[in-house]
Amino acid sequence: MEELIKLSKLVTAYLSNNGLITQEKKQNSKEGLFITNLKNGKYLSDTEAAKDLYNSDANDVRYKMLKHRLKRKLYSSLYFIDYNKVKWPDHLQKEQECISLIHHAHILKNEFEYNLVENLANKILAIALQYSFTDLQITALELKALSYSELGLVKKYYKVVDELEEALIKKQYEREALTLFQTFNLKLKKSVKTRREFLPELLKIIDRLEELWSLGKTFSLFQSYYRVYIGYHEQQGNFSKLVDITLDAVKLVEEGVINPNRFNLSFNNYILVYAHLRASNLQNGLKYAEMYLPLYPQSSPNWFAYMENYFLLAVHAKQYELGQLLLQKVFDNTSFSRILTTAKERWKLYQLYFRLVAPNKSFYKDRNNPYLLSLPEYSKDKQGFNVAILILQFIYFLENGDAEALLYRIESLKKYILTHLKDVFSLRSKLFLKLLMLTVTEDFNPKSCEIKGAKILEKLQEAPTPGDAFAEIEIIPYEHLWEIILRILHERENKV
Structure with a gap:
């Protein structure tokens, strides 16, 4: 059924x-x-x-x-x-067109109409070459070889056989590259532990994929290398490498080295902007984010995903007027109700965080949002937003002067650190939670917190950016959040 x-x-x-x-x-x-x-x-x-x-x-x-x-x-x-x-991309429609032509050609072949088979094979070959479909190119050349053999066209036959041998070698490279990519993709679907154990092997895989790409120069070879390269450096937190390869890819497309009919520029632009955010190359990231935004239809889920990086770039760069404008655009978008629930929750969390820095506070009518008081269940394997929510809850109680709730959360934070923040990739989150606990142990004294928190803050600033697979998201950078918390403490002291 x-x-x-x-x-x-x-x-x-x-x-x-x-x-x-x-x-x-x-x-x-x-x-x-x-x-x-x-x-x-x-x-x-x-x-x-x-x-x-x-x-x-x-x-x-x-x-x-x-x-x-x-x-x-x-x-x-x-x-x-x-x-x-269906609204498939153009290259998928052309691939399907070739498959239909192959079906027709085989029917004609079985009826011994070899001249007609050759005509269809030429059509298939033209599309295959235009869109870098090596497997379809091989099928077209095989049909032509069969036709020329049966029609007795000697010169044409041997010419096609040479072309076929060259294409078969490239296909062999592509098959090896695809197996390496699929192995990588399979490992990414496993646990964080399995992914970490697999990372050392990836360097050899990337080197081999680069070698295969240099040998065959087909689109599929580049695509396998490109995706594994991005995946590896994203896992390792080498975001400047992602900037390099995405910019190189754009250049190769413009030069015609990479087939522009197959290359996904939308994905490449997304990764380019994302990489600038994670590499803290904020001004250049904002430039690219603004440049490529018009390429994404506002009704598509991709627009909302792209806007997340654009918004976070603005917040990290302290361009809060821009951040508020982008946030307003998202919530005013009539397609917001149709995006995934997880995406909606992220935007609500961004909105709650932005309240701390928003230039126009009237945008936030419900400051006492009950969402702050609940901790959603996320995957134990990828912590996601748990720390972000814990921090927001802490700031909520700090703003409201609820010392009892903060004392209770001290124990919760200690347990959370011991249970979930034991790895190197959690260092920044671990250090910032220690700064939060310091505010309570120092009895909310801003000067004492600033002095005693200086060493922790220095370690935080020196801590490397973790790879995406293991990182807790910093909606507002921890360094900026600490400034906000000290400001809240000063305001609290002045009220007393």
């Missing part, structure tokens, strides 16, 4: 007007009713469908035959998918 539900939704959403299922739905038939109800989510099991359609059970022969017939038609209807409706 799950297979039918998925197929029915796909086919009915993206089918062209001449599709088999479209024609069937025009008739008041069992098949038309079945597919409509599947698409609308009426049936979750065979039992429900059989009961509704035949007032019987799932073992009814009539239902089984209907289900078999519909499944066959749904798969056949995939031939009639309208790629404009």
